[in-house]
Amino acid sequence: MTLAPFVYSRLENLPPGGEKRVLLHSCCAPCSGEVIEAMVASGLNIEIFFYNPNIHPRKEYDLRKEENIRFAQKLGIPFIDADYDTASWFHRIKGMENEPERGRRCSACFDMRFERTALHAHEFGFPVMTSCLGISRWKNMEQINQSGIRAAARYEGLTYWTFNWRQGGGANRMIEISKREGFYQQEYCGCIYSLRDTNAWRKSRGRAKICLGEKYYTTMTPCEDTTS
Numbered sequence: 001m002t003l004a005p006f007v008y009s010r011l012e013n014l015p016p017g018g019e020k021r022v023l024l025h026s027c028c029a030p031c032s033g034e035v036i037e038a039m040v041a042s043g044l045n046i047e048i049f050f051y052n053p054n055i056h057p058r059k060e061y062d063l064r065k066e067e068n069i070r071f072a073q074k075l076g077i078p079f080i081d082a083d084y085d086t087a088s089w090f091h092r093i094k095g096m097e098n099e100p101e102r103g104r105r106c107s108a109c110f111d112m113r114f115e116r117t118a119l120h121a122h123e124f125g126f127p128v129m130t131s132c133l134g135i136s137r138w139k140n141m142e143q144i145n146q147s148g149i150r151a152a153a154r155y156e157g158l159t160y161w162t163f164n165w166r167q168g169g170g171a172n173r174m175i176e177i178s179k180r181e182g183f184y185q186q187e188y189c190g191c192i193y194s195l196r197d198t199n200a201w202r203k204s205r206g207r208a209k210i211c212l213g214e215k216y217y218t219t220m221t222p223c224e225d226t227t228s
Contacts, residue, residue, distance in 0.1 A: 014042065014044070015044070015127075015128040015130075015159070015161045015163075016128060016159045016161060017127065017128075017159070019127045019128045019159075020043065020044050020045050021044075021045045021046075021125075021126055021127060021128065022039065022044050022045070022046045022047075022126065022128045022129065022130060022161065023046070023047055023049050023117065023120065023121045023124075023126040023128070023129040023130075024036070024039070024046050024047070024048050024049065024129075024130055024131065024132065025049050025050075025051065025113065025114065025117040025129065025130070025132070025133070026048045026049065026050055026068055026131070027052055027064070027131075027132060027133055027190070028064040028067065028068060028183075028184075028186060029064070029067035029068045029070070029178070029181070029183045029184070030174060030177075030183045030184075030185065030186070030217075031132040031133065031135050031136055031174065032048070032068060032132040033071060033174060033177035033178060033181065033183070034132075034135060034165065034170050034173045034174040034177055035130075035132040035135060035165050035170075036048070036071070036072075036075065036077065036132075037173075037177065038165070038170070040075060040077070046077060047077065047078040047079075047126075048068065048072050048077055048079045049080045049082060049117050049120055049121075049129075050065055050068055050069075050079065050080065050081055050082055051082035051083070051113050051117060051120075052064070052065075052113060052190065053083070053084055053085040053086050053088065053089040053112070053113075054089050054109050054112075054113070054190050054191040055190040055191065056190070056191055056192040056195065057192075057212070058084075059212055059213060060186065060190070060212050060213070061084060063184050063186075063212075063213055064184065064186060064190075065081065067183050067184045069081075071181060071183075080120065082116060082120070088112070089109070089112060092108055092111075092112050093108050096108060098193075099193075100197075101138075101189065101194065101197070102139070102140045102143060106140075106143065107143060107146075107147060109191065110133070110143065110144055110147035110148075111147050111150065111151065114129075114131070114147050114148050114150070114152075114160075115151045115154070117129055117131070117151065118151040118152050118154055118155060118158060118160075119154075121152075121155070121158055122154075122158055126158070127157060127158065127159065128158070128160075128161050129148070129151075129152060129158065129159075129160055130148070130160065130161035130162075130163060131144065131148060132165065134164070134166070135165040135166055135170060135171060135174055137166070137171060138189070141164065141166075145160070145162040148160035148162065149162070175217075178217045179217045179218065181217075182216055182217055182218035183216065183217050184213070184215070184216055184217075185215045185217050187215065188210060195210065198210060
């Protein structure tokens with residue numbers, strides 16, 4: 001696969017300590033596509049860790065996971081499919097159901113997902129972990145990085161890599177790759193409360209609810225219904 005020239009220069013600053021082996025926490029194919037290609041082009045030895053018990057409903061979870069697996073297989077990258085532990089996720093964010101996006105609920109969600117990622121990194125000898133979550137302009141990168149740092153600090157010898165994947169054209173490249181690969185185009189962060197709030201926002205502006213499983217970067221299928 002031929003990558004755009006800027007991809008190679010973006011990762012001149014390699015992971016902490018010059019390490020080459022990295023565990024990448026991935027939330028979906030669109031967010032991870034650019035991150036994966038940039039790391040592969042830079043000669044890093046990566047594995048993808050998919051642990052996202054926040055994603056609701058199961059239909060949406062399976063769609064995002066299968067798209068991520070499809071891309072990983074295309075590039076020959078190992079994909080770790082972790083548990084869809086929804087009960088633990090709901091327990092973790094109990095009492096924060098009405099928090100806004102980027103608020104305490106999101107921090108608790110990031111903490112849970114990164115703690116599980118860090119445990120896997122520790123158990124399998126990864127010196128560095130990182131996540132593609134921060135490439136999205138809808139996310140607070142500092143909030144994500146702090147969760148990652150807290151999780152990695154639990155284990156000696158493990159570092160969370162706080163690379164800014166948006167820089168150097170990364171955010172635009174994310175969209176280009178998504179269109180090229182025809183990824184599923186999710187329209188909300190992932191959790192039941194994000195779906196609730198996004199649909200409420202759309203309704204207030206006279207727009208139809210999100211239609212799960214219908215919108216891709218290469219095709220746009222009209223739909224008026226959604227699963228709540």
